[in-house]
Amino acid sequence: MPTEFLYGVEVVLNGLMAGVLYALVALGFVLIFKASGIFNYAQGVLALFAALTLVGIMEGQVPFAHLINAIFGTEIHHFGWHVPAVLAILLTAAVMVLLAWCVHNFVFRHLVGQEPIILFMATIGLAYFLEGVGDLMWGSDIKTLDVGLPQGASFWLEENTAFLGGEDFYGFFIDKLDMVATLVAALLVIALVLFSQYTKQGRAMRAVADDHQAALSVGISLNFIWVLVWSLAGFVALVAGIMWGAKSGVQFSLSLIALKALPVLMLGGFTSIPGAIVGGLIIGVGEKLFEFLIGAPYLGGATENWFAYVLALIFLVFRPQGLFGEKIIERV
Amino acid sequence: MKDTVDPYVTEDGRQIGGVLMEMKNITLRFGGVVAIKDISFDIREGEVRAIIGPNGAGKSSMLNVISGFYNPQEGEVFYKGEKRPPMRPYQVARLGIARTFQNIALFDGMSVLDNIMTGRLNHMKAGMWKQAIWKGAAEREETENREAVEKVIDFLEIQAIRKTPVGRLPYGLKKRVELARALSAEPSLLLLDEPMAGMNVEEKEDMSRFILDVNDEFGTTIALIEHDMGVVMDLSDRVVVMDYGKKIGDGTPDEVRNNQEVIDAYLGVSHD
Numbered sequence: 001m002p003t004e005f006l007y008g009v010e011v012v013l014n015g016l017m018a019g020v021l022y023a024l025v026a027l028g029f030v031l032i033f034k035a036s037g038i039f040n041y042a043q044g045v046l047a048l049f050a051a052l053t054l055v056g057i058m059e060g061q062v063p064f065a066h067l068i069n070a071i072f073g074t075e076i077h078h079f080g081w082h083v084p085a086v087l088a089i090l091l092t093a094a095v096m097v098l099l100a101w102c103v104h105n106f107v108f109r110h111l112v113g114q115e116p117i118i119l120f121m122a123t124i125g126l127a128y129f130l131e132g133v134g135d136l137m138w139g140s141d142i143k144t145l146d147v148g149l150p151q152g153a154s155f156w157l158e159e160n161t162a163f164l165g166g167e168d169f170y171g172f173f174i175d176k177l178d179m180v181a182t183l184v185a186a187l188l189v190i191a192l193v194l195f196s197q198y199t200k201q202g203r204a205m206r207a208v209a210d211d212h213q214a215a216l217s218v219g220i221s222l223n224f225i226w227v228l229v230w231s232l233a234g235f236v237a238l239v240a241g242i243m244w245g246a247k248s249g250v251q252f253s254l255s256l257i258a259l260k261a262l263p264v265l266m267l268g269g270f271t272s273i274p275g276a277i278v279g280g281l282i283i284g285v286g287e288k289l290f291e292f293l294i295g296a297p298y299l300g301g302a303t304e305n306w307f308a309y310v311l312a313l314i315f316l317v318f319r320p321q322g323l324f325g326e327k328i329i330e331r332v
Numbered sequence: 333m334k335d336t337v338d339p340y341v342t343e344d345g346r347q348i349g350g351v352l353m354e355m356k357n358i359t360l361r362f363g364g365v366v367a368i369k370d371i372s373f374d375i376r377e378g379e380v381r382a383i384i385g386p387n388g389a390g391k392s393s394m395l396n397v398i399s400g401f402y403n404p405q406e407g408e409v410f411y412k413g414e415k416r417p418p419m420r421p422y423q424v425a426r427l428g429i430a431r432t433f434q435n436i437a438l439f440d441g442m443s444v445l446d447n448i449m450t451g452r453l454n455h456m457k458a459g460m461w462k463q464a465i466w467k468g469a470a471e472r473e474e475t476e477n478r479e480a481v482e483k484v485i486d487f488l489e490i491q492a493i494r495k496t497p498v499g500r501l502p503y504g505l506k507k508r509v510e511l512a513r514a515l516s517a518e519p520s521l522l523l524l525d526e527p528m529a530g531m532n533v534e535e536k537e538d539m540s541r542f543i544l545d546v547n548d549e550f551g552t553t554i555a556l557i558e559h560d561m562g563v564v565m566d567l568s569d570r571v572v573v574m575d576y577g578k579k580i581g582d583g584t585p586d587e588v589r590n591n592q593e594v595i596d597a598y599l600g601v602s603h604d
Contacts, residue, residue, distance in 0.1 A: 200456040207439050207450045214437035217399065218517065219425030219454045 006164055010172045011292045012285055017178030019284020020185045021247070024240040025261040026268065026276040027189070028233045033270050035209045035229040038108070038119045042127035044258020046096075046234055049134045051241030051250045053095050055145050056138040058088040063137045085147040089238070096234030104227045112222075131255060140252065145245035150176040181243045188239055189277060192232075196273075201228060263312035269322030278323060283308045342569065344548075349377030351410075352521060352553050353398065358407035360393055367393040368404065369577040375521065380547050381555045382564045385574035386597060391557045392434060394574070395525050398555065399431045400424030412520075426454050430519035432510045434526045434557075440499035444509050447498055448484060451516035452477040484516045487549075488542060504535040508542070515546060522546070524556040528563055536560070540567060561598070565589065573597070 025043065032040040040046075056063065060079040069075060083091070107122055154176045162171035196202035207215045208225045215222065244254055260283075268279025287307040295303030315322065339349050353375040360368040368390045375381045383391045396402040397409070400421040409416045411427065419427075430451070439447050456473055485491055488508055493501060498509060507527065514522055527543065528536045540563060546552050558564045564571060565585040573581035573588055575597040581588045588594055 200453055203446065203450060204453055206442060206446075210439035210441050211437050213401075213433065214439060214513075215450075216401070216421035217425055217431050217433070217437065218450045218513065219422045220450075221420070221422045 006172075008289075008292065010174075011288050013172060013174055014178070015285035015288030016281055017174065017182055017284070018288065019281035020178070020182045021240070021243055021280075022257075022260050022264050022283055023277045023280025024181070024185050024188070024236065024243060025257055026264040026280055027192070027273065028236040028240065029261055029265055030268075030270065030273055030276045031192075031236060032229060032233045035205050036108070036119075036226060037116055037209075038123060039116070039270070040233065041120065041123040041258070042130060043233065043237060043261070044255040045127045045130045045134070046099075046237035047241040047244065047257070048250070048252065048254040049099070049130050049241075050092055050096055050234065050238035051145060051245035051254060052134045052138045052143075054088055054092045054147070054238070054242065055143045055245070055250050057091050058083050058085060058147075059143075061138060066139060067136060089147065089242070092238055093235060096238055097231045100230030100234050101227050103230050104223065108226065108230075109223065127255070131252065135252075142249050142251040145242065145250050147242060147246065149180050149242075149246050151246070152176060154179065177243070177247055181247075184239060184243065185277075188236065189273065192236075192273060201225075205229060260308065263308040265322070266312040266315050267322055269324040272322070272324035275322055275324030283311065286311060346378060346548060347551070348379050348569065351375070352377045352412065353555075354410040355394075355398070356408040356410065358394070358397060358404045358409070360390075360397060360402055360404040366577050368397070370407075371572075371574070371577075371579045372407075373572050373579065373582055375553060375555050377553055378547070378551050379553060379569040380543070380567055381553075382568035382571045383555065383557050383574060384559070384561065384564050384571055388576075389574040390577040391574055392525055393577075395431070395523050395555070395557055398424075398521075399429055399523055425517070428517070428520040429523065430514035430517045430521075431523035432507075432514050432525055432527060434529060436503075436506050436510055438498045438506055438510055438513070441497065443495050443497055444490060444501075444512075445481070445485075445494045447509055448481050448512045448516045449477065451513040452481060454517065455480075480518070481516050484512050487545070488512050488515070504531055504538075507531070507535075507539065511539075511542065511546075515550075515552075518550075520553065522552050522554045524554065526557050526559060528558060528560060536563060543567060 025047065028043040028046065029040055032038050032043070055061075060081040060083065062068070062076050062079060065077050069077075103126065107126060108119070111119055111122055152175065153173055157174055158171035160171070164171075194202075196205060204215070204220045205225055205228065207218070207220060208222060212222060215225075240257075241250075241254070244257055248254075264276060264279040264283050266279075267282055268275030268277070287304045290307050291301065291303050295301055295307075339347065341347055351374045354372075355374070356372050358368055358371045359366065371394070383394055385391050393402060397404050400419045400423065403418040411429075416424075416427075425431075439450065442450075455477060457469075485494055488511065490505070490508055490512060493505060493509075498506060501509065511524070511527065514524075524543070528539050531539065543554060543556070544567065547554050556564075556567070558567075568585060570583060571581070571585055571588045572579060573591070573594045575593075580593040580597055581591040583591075
């Protein structure tokens with residue numbers, strides 16, 4: 001096989017893996033949007049907050065250490081223990097559920113029935129608030145997140161695919177973390193679909209997304225469902241936070257990955273879980289391939305930064321509801 | 333002798349039992365507007381009870397009080413002999429009171445079957461995890477619930493549309509699906525808010541037949557609001573008549589029909 005072609009395949013594979021990570025963030029958006037009509041700008045910060053909390057718990061950091069030290073003149077920073085990754089992830093999930101409860105009861109519960117734009121503004125506020133709280137709780141330095149996921153290139157794959165090409169082909173270069181992320185994302189999506197299709201709570205969630213009054217009349221507690229939805233979004237954010245944190249360190253720019261989810265949503269549609277996945281994959285593959293085929297040779301490179309947004313713009317013009325979004329039909 | 337609370341059997345052989353729900357001196361205000369003024373009436377087990385009145389009489393408000401969407405400022409609600417504290421609508425639903433809406437509230441994005449299945453939510457007891465992995469109790473429960481739902485679907489003759497997304501259905505069928513969802517909950521009390529509004533004669537006849545059959549076959553107690561006097565008189569055992577938030581009549585269709593106040597409210601009186 002020609003080496004050029006094999007490199008192309010490698011680019012596509014890497015694009016798919018990157019796409020999975022975009023899809024993970026987009027999933028969180030879709031969940032909340034479907035169930036409550038809220039476009040949750042804070043989803044990226046939620047992922048950051050989850051990652052910060054996870055690192056904090058694992059390292060035995062004292063939450064609000066700076067604040068406590070400043071007030072009481074103490075010098076405490078660490079509890080001096082290390083929590084195993086699995087336990088820390090469970091604890092962080094519990095924190096995310098607690099956060100979901102607070103977010104619903106202190107903010108969105110009081111905004112039920114408001115215009116979507118007001119809810120959107122509230123999520124912007126929430127984003128900045130959470131970023132501040134995350135900073136105050138765990139400090140603002142960049143941390144490494146090591147939950148024991150495999151890192152670095154897979155030499156096994158590289159060695160075993162080298163025979164495909166000729167002299168100057170060394171095999172596919174793929175990050176092990178990306179492979180794990182793909183697996184985790186697939187499991188997460190299967191779990192979410194099973195949950196929403198086959199459980200009582202899932203059915204209730206879809207019902208609430210559709211019509212509040214009708215949901216009440218069949219005995220569904222709206223408050224419970226909304227807390228559940230925010231918890232799920234928090235959980236997805238935790239998974240995304242772990243993957244992104246392990247890949248590029250836990251730092252405040254992590255919250256910006258939320259911006260990458262926007263073009264994914266425009267492609268996939270705001271209301272479709274499969275749409276978020278496919279949208280993420282298209283963007284991932286698209287930007288890598290574009291860079292490989294056109295960007296690097298002809299445009300001077302660095303096209304990955306803007307490719308996704310241009311693609312989203314094109315979609316907005318020709319198919320505003322996205323690939324899988326609900327068709328906008330009004331019965332007159 | 334329908335004023336006593338002793339059980340009796342109607343002319344067409346249905347069993348009417350004791351008082352299922354009693355509304356005592358209900359007053360409901362929205363700011364300065366009094367929607368319901370000091371109204372009392374009861375609903376007995378097994379009967380079809382109608383609430384009628386001209387536009388703006390407060391009929392829907394009354395239904396909303398019964399189903400917990402509004403909580404009245406004054407008065408008491410008794411259900412199955414016990415005083416019911418102020419409740420949220422979902423709590424009322426869990427007591428076995430199901431309802432339909434005047435302008436249809438269905439889950440448009442879900443299929444007819446899924447819509448009707450939501451009516452069974454309160455009959456599902458298995459935990460979240462068991463349901464997710466589809467084991468034992470959860471599987472048995474789902475089968476039972478499906479059976480109950482299929483029975484309702486057969487009963488209301490909507491087999492042909494069971495997989496159709498509700499958003500695509502015409503108005504008349506949507507009304508029927510909404511009734512199916514309420515029925516699948518196996519309610520002790522079924523509230524119907526203008527079940528025949530906006531229907532043509534044929535659809536109205538179908539709906540009347542379904543309502544009578546539901547009452548007859550399942551023995552479900554039904555309280556309904558209706559505009560169409562003719563329909564109400566044929567369907568119901570007893571009728572409450574409201575006008576401007578007040579009760580102006582209560583009794584059998586015949587009694588109500590001959591009540592001067594009711595005639596005035598419906599036909600108008602000359603003021604000279």
